[in-house]
Amino acid sequence: MFKEQDNTLYAQFGFKDFKEAFSFMTHVAFLAEQHHHHPNWSNVWNTVDIHLTTHDAGNTVTQKDYDLAKDIEAVYQKYVG
Amino acid sequence: MFKEQDNTLYAQFGFKDFKEAFSFMTHVAFLAEQHHHHPNWSNVWNTVDIHLTTHDAGNTVTQKDYDLAKDIEAVYQKYVG
Amino acid sequence: MFKEQDNTLYAQFGFKDFKEAFSFMTHVAFLAEQHHHHPNWSNVWNTVDIHLTTHDAGNTVTQKDYDLAKDIEAVYQKYVG
Amino acid sequence: MFKEQDNTLYAQFGFKDFKEAFSFMTHVAFLAEQHHHHPNWSNVWNTVDIHLTTHDAGNTVTQKDYDLAKDIEAVYQKYVG
Numbered sequence: 001m002f003k004e005q006d007n008t009l010y011a012q013f014g015f016k017d018f019k020e021a022f023s024f025m026t027h028v029a030f031l032a033e034q035h036h037h038h039p040n041w042s043n044v045w046n047t048v049d050i051h052l053t054t055h056d057a058g059n060t061v062t063q064k065d066y067d068l069a070k071d072i073e074a075v076y077q078k079y080v081g
Numbered sequence: 082m083f084k085e086q087d088n089t090l091y092a093q094f095g096f097k098d099f100k101e102a103f104s105f106m107t108h109v110a111f112l113a114e115q116h117h118h119h120p121n122w123s124n125v126w127n128t129v130d131i132h133l134t135t136h137d138a139g140n141t142v143t144q145k146d147y148d149l150a151k152d153i154e155a156v157y158q159k160y161v162g
Numbered sequence: 163m164f165k166e167q168d169n170t171l172y173a174q175f176g177f178k179d180f181k182e183a184f185s186f187m188t189h190v191a192f193l194a195e196q197h198h199h200h201p202n203w204s205n206v207w208n209t210v211d212i213h214l215t216t217h218d219a220g221n222t223v224t225q226k227d228y229d230l231a232k233d234i235e236a237v238y239q240k241y242v243g
Numbered sequence: 244m245f246k247e248q249d250n251t252l253y254a255q256f257g258f259k260d261f262k263e264a265f266s267f268m269t270h271v272a273f274l275a276e277q278h279h280h281h282p283n284w285s286n287v288w289n290t291v292d293i294h295l296t297t298h299d300a301g302n303t304v305t306q307k308d309y310d311l312a313k314d315i316e317a318v319y320q321k322y323v324g
């Protein structure tokens with residue numbers, strides 16, 4: 001679901017409502033802490049936009065971004081599966 | 082999943098890990114606020130125990146408990162489905 | 163802290179780290195549900211940007227935005243006080 | 244605030260309302276993940292009870308418990324300070 005766009009990995013995730021969107025965000029927040037890698041993300045109601053990029057590598061996409069993206073996608077499967 | 086037990090509705094919910102358990106708890110927290118009805122609940126690692134009872138009705142099970150229980154069960158389906 | 167900017171109420175909130183920022187976001191999420199009014203917000207590490215506007219009023223600032231802004235500011239005082 | 248009780252470190256934390264209690268729990272959840280050490284905890288409305296013990300050490304209190312307790316107490320100061 002994540003795709004390279006402007007030197008970030010980007011994906012948009014849709015949910016039933018705000019409650020579900022924010023519960024997903026909570027799960028992603030745990031993943032970010034675990035990976036020591038945090039997203040640039042935004043939310044409006046039932047939609048979550050996530051950009052992943054590595055600041056320490058000059059804001060380019062690195063393996064750290066691919067690793068976090070993979071874990072986020074696995075969590076999202078729970079919500080839409 | 083919820084069953085009457087000692088004048089409460091009680092259920093135990095299992096998850097893959099703590100991250101998933103707490104994300105579920107976040108969703109339940111929103112439901113509790115929405116229902117103006119809050120659980121007596123506990124968590125250890127990947128397990129969440131929820132007791133529902135109505136204090137204002139002398140700690141008996143009322144329709145408020147059944148309504149919240151139903152919404153919690155629907156959310157749990159997302160995690161185990 | 164919130165100020166009118168481009169037909170929204172806008173504020174930026176700073177925190178010690180991501181953990182603190184996301185705990186604040188969780189509190190704001192409850193307020194949003196309570197007000198039936200949800201922010202357009204983003205987060206990077208220890209910074210949270212919040213824009214409030216009323217879609218149903220043609221994306222202008224209304225009393226709903228001022229009311230939610232006031233409650234968010236009160237919560238933020240806890241974190242910086 | 245935490246005190247030894249029945250081979251655990253135990254403390255009870257009070258808040259203004261459920262929103263504040265659960266935001267605190269979210270912060271504690273991040274700490275638990277960071278410490279790779281998770282509490283046995285429960286919540287009712289504005290009250291959070293936390294027991295810390297080390298399963299791998301035969302359910303006794305170890306340095307892991309003291310370390311997590313110290314971080315939890317520091318977070319709580321934000322809410323009551």
